[in-house]
Amino acid sequence: MFSNANSFRRVAAGASLVLAPLCLLLGMAVDPTRPGVDDPLVYAHNPAPVGVSATLLHYAWVLWVPGVIGLVHLVRRKGVVLAHIAGVVAVLGLINFSSLMISDFFDIVLFQNLPVDQAEKLMQDAAQPAMIAAWQLPGMIGSFLGLVLVAVAYARAGRAGWWFPAGVLAGIVIWLIGAGSWNLILGLGGPVLLLLVFGIVGVSLIRMPDAEWSAVQDGSPLVDGKRSGVASPAGGSL
Template identity: 50%
Template sequence: MSFSFSDPRSFRRWAAGVSLILAPALIVLSLVIDASSADGHEMLLAYAANPVQTAWHSTLLHYGWVFFVPGIIGLVHVVRRRGVVLAHIAGAASVIGAINMSSLMLSDIFHLAVYRQLPPEQAKVVTEADNPAFSVVIPAWQLPGVILPLAGLVLLAAAVWRAGLAGWWFPASVLAGNALFVSAPTGTMFFYLIGPVILLAGFGAMGLRLLRMSDDEWTPLPSPSPSAAAA
């Protein structure tokens, strides 16, 4: 588990491993301090009543998805021989999706500002008003920000399993965690958190696997050419 800022193999391996642990941990923490266990209008009212708590929730959730990016790149890097094509496709989708997802957290701050400046019913009208820009933003930004990271991470975990770097538990935990994350009912903290906690267990274990790799496992040194070996 050696680490060195001056060694590219060591630093990049540690950056990927720590990111895989930190990303889901920040998502769990953001949900623990969420200002509301409601949904829709009631959630926005709770956000407006707790601006600092909401800001921390959105900021931690933003960085949770940001920190997935180096972890995803690290997982793609270690997939060799088997599962390579799947890892490349799933990794690219996951990176694009995670970046989009992180930026969606800014909408919480916009809604918070509207609900603090306007009466609740008027704020509801403003936030739910039809906007022509939605015809572009929703399919080109919002939907990729939700679908690509969730589906991409499952497929990337399957590629890692296919490469023999983890057992079946890794894609199973990512699939179960994501499914519970998007389907959990609001109002009950246990069900709200169980999906992200499963993701933390799965990605955390994989992050530790990267941290425990030797530098040669992370990036094998190239074999000498036949001419060099003969010399």
């Protein structure tokens, strides 16, 4: 598989679509915060699970990148422009969002070594305008909006039913509500839904024939390194 470019890229993209929401689900499950408990020292008291959770969440966003690129690659004819724009937005957003997970490690150290009020002030002061405008907002908006729009383009191209973008949107909304309110059911339910819909699409990529993956835009596959039905400079076909 490693010597076959089409097989490797196809399987890597499909596997990424499965592993990304799985890491998100596991990261939320390991997070030591509990519903209804507003404890600023929870990270300081639980450094190991916080570190594991932050790492899993970081790799969730990172692993979605090759999956998104794979989905964009398969959109041909219908939805191409939308897929390209959404793909760029999603990839840039995911890269930005993954970097934000490092703040959890600073939370651990600050609250372990400083009084709560001083630690909270330092974290608040670190939220500089440039960080919010160039890192946080593009990361969050780009990731969530980009993933939904890529799914819309994929469905519009006929690659999946409209359950795919609907499931992505619902999963993200449910997860955001759960994470914002520390609701364990919603916080885990959203990632479960994302794992289901992205998992179905990811497995379909893994099982897809190489010829379908490598087909050119007009639908004709590459045959012995040549594109069937493509006119040559001399006016014939290759």
